[in-house]
Amino acid sequence: MTLPMVEPLIYDYGRAGRGARGQWPAAESVVPAVPAALRRARRAALPEVSELDVVRHYTRLSQLNFSIDTHFYPLGSCTMKYNPRACNAAALLPEFLGRHPLASTRHSQGFLACMFELQEMLKEVTGMQGVALTPMAGAHGEFAGVAMIRAYHRARGDLARNEIIVPTAAHGTNPATATMCGCVAREVGVGPDGDVDLVALRAAVGPKTAGIMLTNPSTLGVFERHIPEIARIVHDAGGLLYYDGANLNAILGKVRPGDMEFDVIHMNLHKTFSTPHGGGGPGAGAVGVGPRLLPYLPLPVVARSGEGDAARYRWLGEQDLPQSIGRLTGFNGNAGVLLRAYVYMRMLGRDGMSRVGEYATLNSNYLLARLQQAGFIAAYPQRRASHEFILTLKALAQQQGVTAMDVAKRLLDFGFHAPTTYFPLLVPECLLIEPTETESKETLDAFVAAMAEILREAASDPDTLRGAPHTMPVRRLDDVRAARELDLAHRPAAA
Amino acid sequence: MTLPMVEPLIYDYGRAGRGARGQWPAAESVVPAVPAALRRARRAALPEVSELDVVRHYTRLSQLNFSIDTHFYPLGSCTMKYNPRACNAAALLPEFLGRHPLASTRHSQGFLACMFELQEMLKEVTGMQGVALTPMAGAHGEFAGVAMIRAYHRARGDLARNEIIVPTAAHGTNPATATMCGCVAREVGVGPDGDVDLVALRAAVGPKTAGIMLTNPSTLGVFERHIPEIARIVHDAGGLLYYDGANLNAILGKVRPGDMEFDVIHMNLHKTFSTPHGGGGPGAGAVGVGPRLLPYLPLPVVARSGEGDAARYRWLGEQDLPQSIGRLTGFNGNAGVLLRAYVYMRMLGRDGMSRVGEYATLNSNYLLARLQQAGFIAAYPQRRASHEFILTLKALAQQQGVTAMDVAKRLLDFGFHAPTTYFPLLVPECLLIEPTETESKETLDAFVAAMAEILREAASDPDTLRGAPHTMPVRRLDDVRAARELDLAHRPAAA
Amino acid sequence: MPFIPHTEADVAEMLAAIGAPNIEALFAEIPRELRTRALTGIPEGLNEQQVMQLMYARARMDGRPLNFIGAGAYEHHIPAAVWAIVSRGEFYSAYTPYQAEASQGTLQTIYEYQSMITALTGAEVANASVYDGATAVSEACLMAVRANRKSTAARVLLPRAVHPHYRAVTQASTGGQGLKLEELPYVRERGQTAVDALAAYADQDITALVIQQPNFFGVLEDVDALSDWAHARGALVIAVVNPTSLAVLKAPGLWGQRGADIVVGDGQPLGCPLSSGGPYFGFMATRMEYVRQMPGRIVGRTVDLDGRPGFTLTLQAREQHIRRGKATSNICTNQGLLMIAGTIYLSLMGAAGLERVAHACMARTAELVAALARLPGVRTAFSSARFHEAVLLLDRPAAPVLEALAARGIEGGFDLSVNYPELGPALLVCATEARSAADIAAYAAAMAEVLKAVRVA
Amino acid sequence: MPFIPHTEADVAEMLAAIGAPNIEALFAEIPRELRTRALTGIPEGLNEQQVMQLMYARARMDGRPLNFIGAGAYEHHIPAAVWAIVSRGEFYSAYTPYQAEASQGTLQTIYEYQSMITALTGAEVANASVYDGATAVSEACLMAVRANRKSTAARVLLPRAVHPHYRAVTQASTGGQGLKLEELPYVRERGQTAVDALAAYADQDITALVIQQPNFFGVLEDVDALSDWAHARGALVIAVVNPTSLAVLKAPGLWGQRGADIVVGDGQPLGCPLSSGGPYFGFMATRMEYVRQMPGRIVGRTVDLDGRPGFTLTLQAREQHIRRGKATSNICTNQGLLMIAGTIYLSLMGAAGLERVAHACMARTAELVAALARLPGVRTAFSSARFHEAVLLLDRPAAPVLEALAARGIEGGFDLSVNYPELGPALLVCATEARSAADIAAYAAAMAEVLKAVRVA
Ligand SMILES: Cc1ncc(COP(=O)(O)O)c(C=O)c1O
Numbered sequence A, B: 001m002t003l004p005m006v007e008p009l010i011y012d013y014g015r016a017g018r019g020a021r022g023q024w025p026a027a028e029s030v031v032p033a034v035p036a037a038l039r040r041a042r043r044a045a046l047p048e049v050s051e052l053d054v055v056r057h058y059t060r061l062s063q064l065n066f067s068i069d070t071h072f073y074p075l076g077s078c079t080m081k082y083n084p085r086a087c088n089a090a091a092l093l094p095e096f097l098g099r100h101p102l103a104s105t106r107h108s109q110g111f112l113a114c115m116f117e118l119q120e121m122l123k124e125v126t127g128m129q130g131v132a133l134t135p136m137a138g139a140h141g142e143f144a145g146v147a148m149i150r151a152y153h154r155a156r157g158d159l160a161r162n163e164i165i166v167p168t169a170a171h172g173t174n175p176a177t178a179t180m181c182g183c184v185a186r187e188v189g190v191g192p193d194g195d196v197d198l199v200a201l202r203a204a205v206g207p208k209t210a211g212i213m214l215t216n217p218s219t220l221g222v223f224e225r226h227i228p229e230i231a232r233i234v235h236d237a238g239g240l241l242y243y244d245g246a247n248l249n250a251i252l253g254k255v256r257p258g259d260m261e262f263d264v265i266h267m268n269l270h271k272t273f274s275t276p277h278g279g280g281g282p283g284a285g286a287v288g289v290g291p292r293l294l295p296y297l298p299l300p301v302v303a304r305s306g307e308g309d310a311a312r313y314r315w316l317g318e319q320d321l322p323q324s325i326g327r328l329t330g331f332n333g334n335a336g337v338l339l340r341a342y343v344y345m346r347m348l349g350r351d352g353m354s355r356v357g358e359y360a361t362l363n364s365n366y367l368l369a370r371l372q373q374a375g376f377i378a379a380y381p382q383r384r385a386s387h388e389f390i391l392t393l394k395a396l397a398q399q400q401g402v403t404a405m406d407v408a409k410r411l412l413d414f415g416f417h418a419p420t421t422y423f424p425l426l427v428p429e430c431l432l433i434e435p436t437e438t439e440s441k442e443t444l445d446a447f448v449a450a451m452a453e454i455l456r457e458a459a460s461d462p463d464t465l466r467g468a469p470h471t472m473p474v475r476r477l478d479d480v481r482a483a484r485e486l487d488l489a490h491r492p493a494a495a
Numbered sequence C, D: 001m002p003f004i005p006h007t008e009a010d011v012a013e014m015l016a017a018i019g020a021p022n023i024e025a026l027f028a029e030i031p032r033e034l035r036t037r038a039l040t041g042i043p044e045g046l047n048e049q050q051v052m053q054l055m056y057a058r059a060r061m062d063g064r065p066l067n068f069i070g071a072g073a074y075e076h077h078i079p080a081a082v083w084a085i086v087s088r089g090e091f092y093s094a095y096t097p098y099q100a101e102a103s104q105g106t107l108q109t110i111y112e113y114q115s116m117i118t119a120l121t122g123a124e125v126a127n128a129s130v131y132d133g134a135t136a137v138s139e140a141c142l143m144a145v146r147a148n149r150k151s152t153a154a155r156v157l158l159p160r161a162v163h164p165h166y167r168a169v170t171q172a173s174t175g176g177q178g179l180k181l182e183e184l185p186y187v188r189e190r191g192q193t194a195v196d197a198l199a200a201y202a203d204q205d206i207t208a209l210v211i212q213q214p215n216f217f218g219v220l221e222d223v224d225a226l227s228d229w230a231h232a233r234g235a236l237v238i239a240v241v242n243p244t245s246l247a248v249l250k251a252p253g254l255w256g257q258r259g260a261d262i263v264v265g266d267g268q269p270l271g272c273p274l275s276s277g278g279p280y281f282g283f284m285a286t287r288m289e290y291v292r293q294m295p296g297r298i299v300g301r302t303v304d305l306d307g308r309p310g311f312t313l314t315l316q317a318r319e320q321h322i323r324r325g326k327a328t329s330n331i332c333t334n335q336g337l338l339m340i341a342g343t344i345y346l347s348l349m350g351a352a353g354l355e356r357v358a359h360a361c362m363a364r365t366a367e368l369v370a371a372l373a374r375l376p377g378v379r380t381a382f383s384s385a386r387f388h389e390a391v392l393l394l395d396r397p398a399a400p401v402l403e404a405l406a407a408r409g410i411e412g413g414f415d416l417s418v419n420y421p422e423l424g425p426a427l428l429v430c431a432t433e434a435r436s437a438a439d440i441a442a443y444a445a446a447m448a449e450v451l452k453a454v455r456v457a
């Protein structure tokens, strides 16, 4: 049985000869010739649709999404908090929007002033001594960080150091980054309370240790309590300390990675500083470094000369930072995202910044407490939650045959985006829940009520859960078929 | 049984002390005192909500609407065509948006140039000799027009003329306008083919006739064929001719009211020139006049001196137009709407403008033909449709007990906004259908298919129609209760 | 063909279905002699890029002067969220919510708007907007005639201290129905409506008294005394108010013993950009007993077939589409989208935020007045308490001063000479929370310069 | 507290439910010695109005110069509809569509995007974006090493005529994995990659050859010959293309006998504003046989439990969250929102509209080059056919010329002296459809003036 699509493909609105002609430039009378061998013979099979078709189609499609602007979205590790519209408005000012990335310094002072101040604020927040803004997402920042660690060891002639220690609780990007940098990811376990297994760590370090990548609070939703010991062990072994700052939201104004002896950190500005996630991006993964790694920062970074009204800003390049790991982006990173983060930080200000960590933690611990009262099982019940926490539904899966996936899908029917499921891989049948500080108690209470109701359904009517969702535009999708019978593009006849 | 609301009231998100504080100005240390007797004692009971609450609530509410951007919206007489986004973008340019209405001429030349050219284009399109842009909707333009007719007769000492002839097919605003202007609306009938009953008209005119208000194409969806005779009859009787130009979309580039001897016209720029209807407004009801009424135009209008690069623009006021009927708006009308109409007209240009009438008429006649083939009954089968047409469901109502309202509500379930129902009042159980030129044949075909299906349901399953809609956020609403148990405002306790 | 999706094949198929040889044939019913020539006066069409370039150039001509004009339209901070939401297609491109079930978004927003307007004004019911503040006053006068059954005079007292445009519009809009508008003078020293002058009307049939608070000069009127006077004589009280000021000023519903009967004003300060004069929205609220005399759309809460609460247009029997010539007004299309902006603005501000706005406006205006009145040749006109506008008297003609300020990028205020010649050279100035201390200093510096350059008359 | 909705009562209730005396107690697990002092280096918070005023001032500092720089980022007309839709909260504030049933909007848009990219490039499958054009090249090189099972050298030929930043990024991004990048020279007169130079590699193990079309100089390469040479030697072909140019240039899928194997580029010209350098999006497409080697997210069409078509992320076993250290890349967050903009842009333009854009770009650039090369001291560097950029040689240092142009409000091009000193003083200039004849005339006039003022070296 094939049912009609919820919304047809944009191609389905097309007819040969139709088009949004108001958008087309006038036809040229003279166009320089393209040599015949290089010319396109057939027009590409793009949609031929009217402007109204386009507006209606994509407006309708958008309505099929859950989003922060419409739903509570407690996707653990992703910090889905309110994206203030002012950040967008500021980034869209025509002068910024129309500015070419290679524009003259003369026409760049306003933009560069924002970038410089953003670098300074990030230094303050992390306790680091240098910041580069160009990495375009968290993983990209990780790459920059590990590449700097590598460059550091190489510059010292310490060529054997190619192992990056990664706790098993790490985000998948950490080991993937190690590999991309040509290092080997060496995993060490965590103990039953979620902290790194120090015995294993001591066993793992050695002359091949380039460094350790530590997420804190870890992806298990707890603050790593042995940071001083870990720092000592790794540093003593000659390795450097990498702080995966994706969870910076939890510790803003409470602890600073620089003060904790970390040599490098990447931040997910799209999380902590609330730039929009855009259905998959863009992000911004600025990196901060301590004194050891200062010379290796990726290019370009912004420098200031003069003070106050006499301040002048410019990009530093290769000549200025000859030991840099080089360029990681075509221009200078996701400038528009950086502007949004800058505006957000200026609005928060000093006091607002520490409140972020406090209220994110309050919401998380409250939600955990209420869900425990409702009968759910915390993965680390003996620990305080950080800005997020993990439930494990292993018992439910064993007793009722209802999985974390079923619960996640059923939550959609109650009007809540699901938490992160099956991540971290360490905890079976897990839900990683991050409410963020911008959600109200009422919303959290409503979420608890829905979860409690789902627990009741698991006992009384598990098939409803297994068949969920029931109220979305589509019911549960066949992922296996998607991977087996690959249908990755529509192929209309070319015009 | 009371069910929960689809989306709670914004007040329901409130808690004492909550607020979108990022929007509040800083508290003042010194504020000039308000005399105690004039001071507010208790804060108004406004919502106390967070910025996220506001964004989420109104985003969700918006999703409960049908709109052009999401649905075919063939609401007869309302010309719900595509609202190009460029018009909005241009009107929102910061210089226009930030411009005070009383700004100096120096800081107004760009805006006034647009307004002047808009006046000129509207003159060309209507064949009139003067245009004023300030009326803020069609009905407001009607007021201006009838007030000018009155002023004309008064200026000639012709004080007895206080009757405005209004065909029974007229829009309700026509007689209401006559009353507002202190005139008496005198109705004349229309014949079985939809044209004005000339015998009745001849009988109605006389020394009390101030004028006639004629909608063309009439609200019956047909072009009035006796315009030359009507013009002669009314003018001969000493009355003036008013053209209700709400349906200008049908005749753009085909006929011009000025050429047809009309003395005054109002246009609904929000229809013909596609400014957004905004859930009830704003509109713009510019008026155009022939030579007789030029001195009476409402204030202000824009004048130009000089040509080309030396052109200077300014507002004309009372000193310039001493016989004007005066001011109808606090400043100068819905400037932002006028800018949108200006941009739309510039995009259409000369050729695009005549195409509007042609394709609006094509779509309308096609839809009528297809619906007739599907078994629906046209109110004026012997006539060509103009840009809109009427179906009468009288037979259906009599035979199956299914009303035009039932059909309208059922259409919502098929994803179409309903046509205008029960208007004009002349035709029983009517649907007034206006597809507009911006809709594609495929959309019209889909609408026909839905209508045909509804006809089948009327025979096989009339209760489904009577209970419709079934897929909207709410089912059919109790209008009687709404009027009887008036609940017009939420009353929370004041803070 | 911009905005027309038809392909040639579509047209051919459609004509075949109609049974017409070509599009032209569809116009066959139009008498041939009426057919028009081509629209040669219309320029050729521009594509979107071209039209935007044209509009950028036009906008640049107007520049972005620093604005100190108020006079009924006020520059306020507008939260970015307001227009991000208002511009959503589902609000922007919908129309009047005739099909309630497919328009709950607009309808519920109107209901919330009605709730907020009644909360601010202290009235019981509000409509879903009229065109603007000026037409709201004229509609209120017409409504008062219908509502005040005791009065037969159709006579409304309209103080001279009411916005001159509002008075002009009321004149133009109510004259046809024979309303008699009579002007009440103001006290020259205080800029307040002269309560003494009312003595002249002591025993006469007055239908309504209009009270603007703050009045056009920014001055606060003695609203209690004026209201009580009117009510004692059987006249209705029409309050014309600035919604921002209601955060700090007594709600019209509490004016005097009985409260105002009809409350109107321009909603522009609530989230509507200055936008060269519009679109704004007029608000209108009244007592429940007069609701059937109120013009405009009204939304009510009701339930659906299942008992679920929902919203719908109600009391439509007042309106032209039902009542035609006997309707309360001819208004049909109103200012819906702006009303939505106002609702979102009020939700974001709340009463506490709006109070902050009002306080900042008052403080900035006081600072502006102090900075300007310090200059030789400038002094304040009135001694009374004010909201966020003030009249300044100059020792030389205002027009060249304003023109010289404009040349320096400053819109220095509204020239009162035309409407209030009795004041001599005078400016109405305004500073809202959108003006900073630096802005005010820039104005004062420019004014000092200009006063050196522009001659005393 | 901006953005935090908690009332004091809320906090008290929540702490009670947790069983904690205060918020501070929630941080008790953090070793005391790690706790930080206050963030004194962060300024105090601004409200929205203040921050917007700050940003207006910053924006004003940058002005709006007339831009003739291309060099990988191009100023095009962007239909107003694009960002009106992209900015809708449902797109803007969603994240990666992990919950497919609640993310069909994003997922279907990605599927449509994949369809359009494959149609434009002539490739079979595309991913849902990588960061930008530069990282797309480096990812393509790493992918080629995985995909080319015949090659063991991990050696990629990277012509000097490829964007210097793309080369730098590739260098920085692939060095760790030991890729060897070798530069191919270009022919000085033609600005084209020297096919002769390939002779040196005739019998060597080459993993891939990168071909940029048009190349960094705007010059069209002989893509067929280059592709066939590579394929003949078992090397993969990585095409780096400007998507606008594909409206008129042969699709990489048809280059030579076999077509390019991996096609990448920057999607910026498709609806993304210049925006000071980003966010843009990198696109990436390949043959079906290599799909499992491609990094990034991929969406597939499937059906739901009822058999209704729907969309979901697929082939996730390539990705880091499943495969961790063995993933095809570490990429996680990508450039989703920009990809949506590109999809809407391509829908509005269609192939015919994009062709018009390409033609206009070519025509304007030809006019620009003609107008500038007419001036004494300016000549064109290369004789070959070009797309919408050109290299101009100057008879004096480029930097002061550009600075003098900037002082006149014109961004006159990209200074090639740093990256291509062998050319002598040289500018890379660009004119797209966004530049008018008047703009070009303004540039030529300013250049004439500047050449009078700036000395010959
Ligand atoms: C702990 C952690 N590290 C790294 C990342 C990678 O960040 P991004 O997705 O921006 O590349 C994430 C986010 O998904 C994360 O949660």
Ligand SMILES: Cc1ncc(COP(=O)(O)O)c(C=O)c1O
Binding pocket: B077, B078, B137, B138, B139, B140, B171, B173, B174, B215, B219, B244, B246, B247, B268, B283, B284, B285, C331, C332, C333
């Ligand atoms: C024929 C006709 N006349 C007048 C009007 C009144 O226009 P408006 O609603 O803009 O006041 C309308 C629109 O509703 C109309 O259709």
